[in-house]
Amino acid sequence: MDAKEKFFAHIEEGYTTQGDYITMGAAMLNEETLTNAFVKIPLKTLNRHGLIAGATGTGKTKTLQVMAENLSAKGIPVLCMDLKGDLSGLAQPSPGHPKIDERHAKIGLPFTASGFPVEILSLSEQGGVRLRATVSEFGPTLLSRILDLSVTQEGIVAVIFKYCDDNHYPLLDLKDFKKVLQYATNEGKQEFSENYGRISTSSTGTILRKVIELEQQGADLFFGEKSFEVDDLTRIDDQGRGYINIIRLTDIQDRPKLFSTFMLSLLAEIYDTFPEQGDSGRPELVLFIDEAHLLFKEASKALLNQIESIVKLIRSKGIGLYFVTQNPTDVPDAVLAQLGLKIQHALRAFTAKDRKAIKLTAQNYPISEYYDTTEVLTSLGTGEALISALDEKGRPTPLAATMVRAPMSRMDVLTDSELKSLIDHSKLVDKYNETIDRESAYEMLNEKIDRAEKLAEKESASSPSKSATRTSSRRASTRQNPVIKVLTSATFIRGVMGVLKKVMR
Known part of the structure; x- marks a missing residue:
C-alpha cells in the first residue's frame, strides 16, 4: 500500500459514521484531491460548537453557506449573522459554472443547484422581520453586564427592577428604565429610601450615561415590543427543510456594543426557552456568528464570563454555535477550548507577528504524520481548508486538508426586487413589524408625578391666607405628608437638572 492509499484508508476510517452527517468535501494530500475520500461531520456532534477561520478571500463565507445549506436539507434550522450582506443568495439556486463542475468531479460529489427557505430578519430599520426584546426580559444581571456596571451600580439596577415588579410598572424600553432611574433620585427619592434604601445620585448618573451610550449605538430600536419568540427560529418548510434565518447586520458593523447586546440576549433567551435535549443525535438549531470578533470586541470581563458560561451550557439544549472570523485568536481561549469542529482556511504571513500567530494556530490541531500544519x-487555496471535527464518540477525527464543496445556492446577494419579494412573502413580518407602545413605566410614573403635584397645589390653595399661618401650616403639612416633602425637595433638583431631564425624555 503506497502513501496515497494509506492516507485514503486513514481518512475513510477516521470519518466513518453510523448516523446521519453532512459532507464538507474531499481530503487532499500534497495538494492533490483524493476523489471519494469524503470528510464528514456527524450531526450528533454539531452541538459541540465550532470555528470557521481564515484570511479575507479564502472562502470562509462560502464554507458557512455550504454548512447552512446541508443543515437545512437535513431539516435542521439555521440562524446566520450577516454583517457583510453576503448570505441572502441562499434563497436562490446557483446559476452553475464550469469551475464548480470541475471542483465537484475532483471531490466525487454530484452538483445540484438549489435555493433554500430563507427568512430575513433585522435589528434596525432595514427590511425584514424586526427583532426586539423588552428590558424586563433582559433582567437586572444581564443588563448590568452589558452596561459594564460595578457591583454597587448592579445593585441599584436590581432595585429598579424590584421596584417596577412591586408596583406593576412594565419595563419595556430604555425610556422606561431611564424614567425609573431618574425618579429614584428625584421625585421618588424618599419613597425609594424608605422601602429599598438610599440610592446614590452619582451612581444613577453613571448608569444613565452608560444607557445613553447604548442608545447612541441604536439599542433604542432593539428594546421594545413585540418581543421576538425564539421558537420562530426553528420552523420547517413543507418539504421538510429547516429555515435559514438571516439577520441583516450590515448597518451595525461599527456598533459592537449593540451587536454583543443582541447576541447575548438571544443566546440567553434560547437557553431559557429550549428544553434539555439529551442525546437526540442531531441539533435543534445551529447559529453562525460571522465577524465573531465584534462579539468579543470591547467586551468587559463580566460580559466575557457570561458568554463563556452560555457557550458551555447551551449545547445541552441542542444548540450549536459556530464563530466565523479571520483569526482564531479573535476568540477568547476559554471559548476556543469549547469548540469541537475547527475549519481553518488559509492564513497569510506578512509580518513576524503573523508568522507567530500561524504557529499558535497550528497548535490547535491534532498532530498529523501527513501534514506540516x-x-x-499558508499554502491552502481558495475554497480549501484544514478540518478537524469530532466523531460520534466525541473523539477528534484525523486532520484533513479539504477541498470544500461548492454552495448549491447563489454565491452572490439577492437583487433589491428579489429581497423585497422575499420579505413581502414572509409569514413573520406581519407578526413582528407592528410597533407597540403600550402604557409602561414611563407613562405611569409621569401620571403619578402629575397627581402628586396637583395634590400639593390643592393643599397649598386650601391653606390660611396669612403668611405666618401659611408658612406654619405648610411646614406642619410637610412633616405629616412625605409626598409633599419629596415634591418640595424635587423642585430645586428639577430646576438644576432641567436641561438634562429634557434630553433624557
Whole structure:
C-alpha cells in the first residue's frame, strides 16, 4: 500500500459514521484531491460548537453557506449573522459554472443547484422581520453586564427592577428604565429610601450615561415590543427543510456594543426557552456568528464570563454555535477550548507577528504524520481548508486538508426586487413589524408625578391666607405628608437638572 492509499484508508476510517452527517468535501494530500475520500461531520456532534477561520478571500463565507445549506436539507434550522450582506443568495439556486463542475468531479460529489427557505430578519430599520426584546426580559444581571456596571451600580439596577415588579410598572424600553432611574433620585427619592434604601445620585448618573451610550449605538430600536419568540427560529418548510434565518447586520458593523447586546440576549433567551435535549443525535438549531470578533470586541470581563458560561451550557439544549472570523485568536481561549469542529482556511504571513500567530494556530490541531500544519496553513487555496471535527464518540477525527464543496445556492446577494419579494412573502413580518407602545413605566410614573403635584397645589390653595399661618401650616403639612416633602425637595433638583431631564425624555 503506497502513501496515497494509506492516507485514503486513514481518512475513510477516521470519518466513518453510523448516523446521519453532512459532507464538507474531499481530503487532499500534497495538494492533490483524493476523489471519494469524503470528510464528514456527524450531526450528533454539531452541538459541540465550532470555528470557521481564515484570511479575507479564502472562502470562509462560502464554507458557512455550504454548512447552512446541508443543515437545512437535513431539516435542521439555521440562524446566520450577516454583517457583510453576503448570505441572502441562499434563497436562490446557483446559476452553475464550469469551475464548480470541475471542483465537484475532483471531490466525487454530484452538483445540484438549489435555493433554500430563507427568512430575513433585522435589528434596525432595514427590511425584514424586526427583532426586539423588552428590558424586563433582559433582567437586572444581564443588563448590568452589558452596561459594564460595578457591583454597587448592579445593585441599584436590581432595585429598579424590584421596584417596577412591586408596583406593576412594565419595563419595556430604555425610556422606561431611564424614567425609573431618574425618579429614584428625584421625585421618588424618599419613597425609594424608605422601602429599598438610599440610592446614590452619582451612581444613577453613571448608569444613565452608560444607557445613553447604548442608545447612541441604536439599542433604542432593539428594546421594545413585540418581543421576538425564539421558537420562530426553528420552523420547517413543507418539504421538510429547516429555515435559514438571516439577520441583516450590515448597518451595525461599527456598533459592537449593540451587536454583543443582541447576541447575548438571544443566546440567553434560547437557553431559557429550549428544553434539555439529551442525546437526540442531531441539533435543534445551529447559529453562525460571522465577524465573531465584534462579539468579543470591547467586551468587559463580566460580559466575557457570561458568554463563556452560555457557550458551555447551551449545547445541552441542542444548540450549536459556530464563530466565523479571520483569526482564531479573535476568540477568547476559554471559548476556543469549547469548540469541537475547527475549519481553518488559509492564513497569510506578512509580518513576524503573523508568522507567530500561524504557529499558535497550528497548535490547535491534532498532530498529523501527513501534514506540516504550519506550512499547509499558508499554502491552502481558495475554497480549501484544514478540518478537524469530532466523531460520534466525541473523539477528534484525523486532520484533513479539504477541498470544500461548492454552495448549491447563489454565491452572490439577492437583487433589491428579489429581497423585497422575499420579505413581502414572509409569514413573520406581519407578526413582528407592528410597533407597540403600550402604557409602561414611563407613562405611569409621569401620571403619578402629575397627581402628586396637583395634590400639593390643592393643599397649598386650601391653606390660611396669612403668611405666618401659611408658612406654619405648610411646614406642619410637610412633616405629616412625605409626598409633599419629596415634591418640595424635587423642585430645586428639577430646576438644576432641567436641561438634562429634557434630553433624557
